[in-house]
Amino acid sequence: MxxxxxxxxxxxxxxxxxxxxxxxxxxxxxxxxxxxxxxxxxxxxxxxxxxxxxxxxxxxxxxxxxxxxxxxxxxxxxxxxxxxxxxxxxxxxxxxxxxxxxxxxxxxxxxxxxxxxxxxxxxxxxxxxxxxxxxxxxxKMDAEEAALLEPFTIGVYAVKLAGNPAPDTKVAIFGAGPIGLSILMKLKADQHLQTGMVEPLGYRLEKAGEIGASWMVDPVSEDVKTAVEEAAGGLMDVVFDASGEQEAIDHALEILKPGGKLVLVGIPPSAQYVFNMDLMRRKEITVINVRRQNGCTEEAIKLVASRKVxxxxxxxxxxxxxxxxxxxxxxxxxxxxxxxxxxxx
Ligand SMILES: [Zn+2]
Ligand SMILES: [Zn+2]
CATH class of the missing domain: 3.90.180.10 (Medium-chain alcohol dehydrogenases, catalytic domain)
Known part of the structure; x- marks a missing residue:
């Protein structure tokens, strides 16, 4: 074979x-x-x-x-x-x-x-x-959807670890690749109202808009903190990083509100990030690491089978x-x- x-x-x-x-x-x-x-x-x-x-x-x-x-x-x-x-x-x-x-x-x-x-x-x-x-x-689904289910389960799990943000909380996702989009789809399926996307590639940002992102920010042409605060009407309760980029971590700490959660899903190219500890400590940010997924396959299957995603x-x-x-x-x-x-x- x-x-x-x-x-x-x-x-x-x-x-x-x-x-x-x-x-x-x-x-x-x-x-x-x-x-x-x-x-x-x-x-x-x-x-x-x-x-x-x-x-x-x-x-x-x-x-x-x-x-x-x-x-x-x-x-x-x-x-x-x-x-x-x-x-x-x-x-x-x-x-x-x-x-x-x-x-x-x-x-x-x-x-x-x-x-x-x-x-x-x-x-x-x-x-x-x-x-x-x-x-x-x-x-419940066709063979193509069945192969897409594994990355989607990671989005489902990341949202679960973030404590299933309530519909009226402010959420940002960095990175509109398959995992970032999976997080967005799961939040949309949960009727989350205020999920925005930060992504430098125009076509990916556009895709996030098609899927239902509430606002979209291009971190290359816009000042992220100003643009996000303006688009979202305030700072974030939860930020998901699905990009693995250091700059995304830097921006995330700027746009999170005190007591906010930073959920790390992306894989950085090197094994290390630098965190602005002054910002992170003063804001008392909770950092949540996501290791693949745990026990989310059945929920993911239900969401696909019911055509919610x-x-x-x-x-x-x-x-x-x-x-x-x-x-x-x-x-x-x-x-x-x-x-x-x-x-x-
Ligand atoms: Zn994978
Ligand atoms: Zn074991």
Whole structure:
């Protein structure tokens, strides 16, 4: 079967690998349908690492996928052959201290699909996953939406960790990529009234407007603090950073009100941020870190199935699996007004 592997910095090769033949009793074989190209995949493609997570070549990235069940392990009862499934890429051990305390997403033995040193990814035709990682969505959504569900769950989780901001609070999001837009969609689905977007790329800012951002600010041509305060009529209760940029953190601390929350979702290119401690301490800002997601898949499925969110709004490009390198180059270079690129198999 076909697979696409990273073979060096900004290098990717189409290879022929063996289709998985063995299933443990609790595992399923999945025929991949759609794969989303994620910002984190692109970090591995461009830099060969994210923080301490370093790629050993050749390696297959990819963790946002949907597919159809092609074979069942002997103990699997909750799925049937042909079922369309959303794949939760995070495989936890179930018995460590983190798992036992309701934090499987920070499991000490966590294995994540397409994460170096853990599990090979899903840029291929078939993968094997535990049945417990598969959510059946047969009549709830199509295969493309099912692959978009994983990034959306991160938006759902970020909003939950922020304490589900009340509809009349003031919220800003930095970064209108797939995660920033997912946060916006979740807040809109919750009837949140005052969510604005700060984003330097015009086409992304426009997309945020289409999805329903209350105000939009371009941090390059406008003074962020003045523009946000004017547009929103005051300072922010909550700021979500989905950009991973130092400047966004600087601006966020300026536009937050005392007692506000800064929610860090984006992955910075280096492992460090500098915080203006004078501002942060005086305003007594709460900083919340978001590690992927925990337990938000079912809520995300409900929001999509009930048509409260339309995840396809963020998709701009489609590629065949054999053209994966073109998709990665496009996303890495922010070319051709790309937001979310999808690969179909
Ligand atoms: Zn992702
Ligand atoms: Zn564990």
């Amino acid at each position: 076909l697979a696409v592997k990273l073979t060096g910095i900004e290098q990717m090769e189409l290879v022929d690998i063996e289709k998985p033949a063995h299933l443990a009793p609790d595992e399923v074989l999945i025929r991949i349908k759609y794969i989303g190209v994620c910002g984190s995949d692109v970090h591995y493609y461009n830099e060969g690492k994210i923080g301490s997570q370093v790629v050993e070549y050749p390696f297959m990235v990819g963790h946002e996928c949907s597919g159809k069940i092609a074979a069942l392990g002997s103990n699997v009862r909750n799925l049937e052959i042909g079922d369309l499934v959303v794949v939760d890429p995070s495989v936890h051990c179930g018995h460590c201290e983190q798992c036992m305390s309701g934090r499987p997403h920070t499991c000490m033995n966590n294995k994540f699909l397409g994460c170096p040193g853990q599990l090979e990814g899903c840029l291929t035709e078939y993968i094997v996953m535990p049945a417990a990682s598969c959510f059946q969505v047969n009549d 339309n995840l396809k709004q963020m998709v701009t490009h489609y590629f065949q699996l054999r053209k994966a390198a073109v998709a990665f180059d496009m996303v890495a270079g922010y070319r051709d007004d790309v937001i979310k690129a999808m690969i179909f198999v």
